Amino acid sequence: MAECRSCKDEVDELVSVKADGRRIKVCEDCAERLAEEAAIAVMSESAMQDMMGYKGRR
Numbered sequence: 001m002a003e004c005r006s007c008k009d010e011v012d013e014l015v016s017v018k019a020d021g022r023r024i025k026v027c028e029d030c031a032e033r034l035a036e037e038a039a040i041a042v043m044s045e046s047a048m049q050d051m052m053g054y055k056g057r058r
């Protein structure tokens with residue numbers, strides 16, 4: 001058994017996900033939730049850049 005780093009549940013299998021630039025081991029439920037949160041964070045970041053007139057020149 002292993003303990004999820006996010007919800008502290010004991011599960012058979014842990015999934016390795018990237019959160020805040022670190023890799024953590026969480027259960028599948030948390031992995032899905034974290035992936036969704038990460039996607040939302042990326043979206044709001046680009047929305048913020050649009051608001052400020054950021055053109056993303058590279």
Ligand SMILES: [Zn+2]
Nearest residue numbers: 004007027030
């Ligand atoms: Zn969990």
